[in-house]
Amino acid sequence: MNARAGVRRPYVRSMQGWWRRDPFFMAYMAREMTAFAVAIYAVVLAVGVMRLAQGEAAWNGWLAALRSPGSILLHLVLLVSFAVHAKSWFEIMPKTMPMMFVGGRRVEASTITRTGWIATLVVSVLMFALTWWWKK
Amino acid sequence: MKRSNAPIFWLLFGGGGMLAALFGTMLVFITGIAAPLGWPFGPDLLSYPRVLAFAQNWIGKGFLFAIILLFAWHAAHRIKVTLHDVGIHPGPVAKLACYGSALAVTVVAAASLLSIGF
Numbered sequence: 001m002n003a004r005a006g007v008r009r010p011y012v013r014s015m016q017g018w019w020r021r022d023p024f025f026m027a028y029m030a031r032e033m034t035a036f037a038v039a040i041y042a043v044v045l046a047v048g049v050m051r052l053a054q055g056e057a058a059w060n061g062w063l064a065a066l067r068s069p070g071s072i073l074l075h076l077v078l079l080v081s082f083a084v085h086a087k088s089w090f091e092i093m094p095k096t097m098p099m100m101f102v103g104g105r106r107v108e109a110s111t112i113t114r115t116g117w118i119a120t121l122v123v124s125v126l127m128f129a130l131t132w133w134w135k136k
Numbered sequence: 137m138k139r140s141n142a143p144i145f146w147l148l149f150g151g152g153g154m155l156a157a158l159f160g161t162m163l164v165f166i167t168g169i170a171a172p173l174g175w176p177f178g179p180d181l182l183s184y185p186r187v188l189a190f191a192q193n194w195i196g197k198g199f200l201f202a203i204i205l206l207f208a209w210h211a212a213h214r215i216k217v218t219l220h221d222v223g224i225h226p227g228p229v230a231k232l233a234c235y236g237s238a239l240a241v242t243v244v245a246a247a248s249l250l251s252i253g254f
Contacts, residue, residue: 015223032218038156039211039237041164045204046245048167052191053248056184063182067172075168082160089157116157124162131166135177 031088037081040074090116145213145235152210155203163203191252204245212238 019025051062065071093116094109101107171182180186190196216226216234224230 019221029221032214032221035211035214035218038152038160038207039215041160041168042204042207042211042241044168045200046208046241046248049191049200049204049245049248049252052184052187053251059184059187063172066168072169072172075164075172078164078168079161082156082164085153086157086161089153120158120161123158127159127162127166131170131177131181135181 031084034081034085034088037078038085041078041082086120087117090120145209148206148209149213150210152206152208153214155206156210159203160207188252191249192254194254197249197252197254201245201249205242208238208241209235 019029048059048062051058066075090113094112097112099106100112166177167182170177174181191200212234216230219226219230219234
């Protein structure tokens with residue numbers, strides 16, 4: 001007989017893949033994964049700034065890399081991730097910020113979320129307009 | 137009592153998250169999709185003299201540095217916290233890997249932007 005048969009070994013449920021068990025957990029994981037998109041984009045920009053400092057040839061190399069199909073595809077994924085980040089960031093904001101009162105009434109969570117989304121929209125339109133003005 | 141350093145990381149995380157939410161999506165579109173495809177801003181949007189002038193201007197330099205710094209630290213903090221959810225407990229190694237990468241990105245950006253000049 002097995003020597004360990006008498007030892008009590010309680011069943012411990014594995015946590016492997018826990019976030020695939022529920023759509024709510026999957027949404028949570030998707031939103032946390034946007035951090036990788038933010039990290040990758042920070043690296044892309046940091047490399048760009050580094051190549052810019054190294055001179056025109058280095059900078060043109062970075063531009064050529066950006067034109068490759070792989071880079072375009074990567075940036076499409078980044079674009080979707082940043083949109084998910086912007087959407088969820090303002091959804092969480094009412095829960096992370098201190099309570100806000102206007103005229104003695106607590107500001108509704110949905111008001112805060114919607115204000116954030118509108119701010120993103122306004123900033124995006126402004127950036128587009130500025131870039132349009134900046135182009136030749 | 138030893139003061140906690142958590143507020144510093146939290147501030148970097150919050151600032152980066154806010155900046156990413158407000159500016160990130162359009163910025164990725166402009167630099168990663170519109171500029172390489174040459175549409176709708178034309179093929180010379182990010183040509184060397186133009187971007188150099190942008191990075192030499194103190195507003196442009198400050199914008200680039202703020203974006204890179206805060207994006208890097210936001211991501212580092214968030215990934216560090218999320219590691220716990222996939223069974224990696226945030227010890228010194230995870231901390232060093234996350235915050236160390238953010239620091240490396242910050243140093244590269246700062247050194248490059250300084251060497252570009254004003």
